[in-house]
Amino acid sequence: MSHLLMLLLLLGHVPPVDPLSCYICMFPTITPADCLFTQDCAKGQQCLSSMAIGTQGVFRVVLYEKGCAITSQCGLSGEKFASGLNFTYSNVCCETDLCNADSTSSRPRPPFFSPLLTLVLVLL
Incomplete structure (x- = not known):
């Protein structure tokens, strides 16, 4: 009985685990630099970068x-x-806070498109 009480006391003093924080995009974008917002992920989730x-x-x-x-x-x-359009996509995940910041130098640079054209492509 005393072992059970000791275990319960120890478990009661375990600090809570902070949720993983990741960068998010409000919608698909033509540059990763537009993804400046952050979000706390649910338990068991990872930070995603997709292209x-x-x-x-x-x-x-x-x-x-x-x-x-x-x-x-x-x-x-x-x-x-x-x-x-025929899309080729890839998803990469990581497990530390804000690890999906991405370096744009490691990604191909997109050609210039007007924001209106991008919006049309996303909405279609």
């Missing part, structure tokens, strides 16, 4: 997304067809 390259002929657009993700979304890559 999708869409092409149709010579037309090319690169979209970035950041946020919290369940582990089954981590390490995924593949292809999708959306808005008349």
Whole structure:
């Protein structure tokens, strides 16, 4: 009985674990620098950085997304067809606070697009 009481007292003094904090994008964006907001993730989630390259002929657009993700979304890559474009995407996750900041130098630089064109592509 005294061992159980001692265990309960010890468990009561364990400090709570702070949630993982990650950068997020409000919507897919053409530059990772637009993802300046942060969010606390749910227990068991990791920070996600995702990049999708869409092409149709010579037309090319690169979209970035950041946020919290369940582990089954981590390490995924593949292809999708959306808005008349063939997208190749890849997801990368990490497990420390704000680790999905990303260095834009390691990513391909997207061609210049007007914000209106990007909005149209995202909404289609």
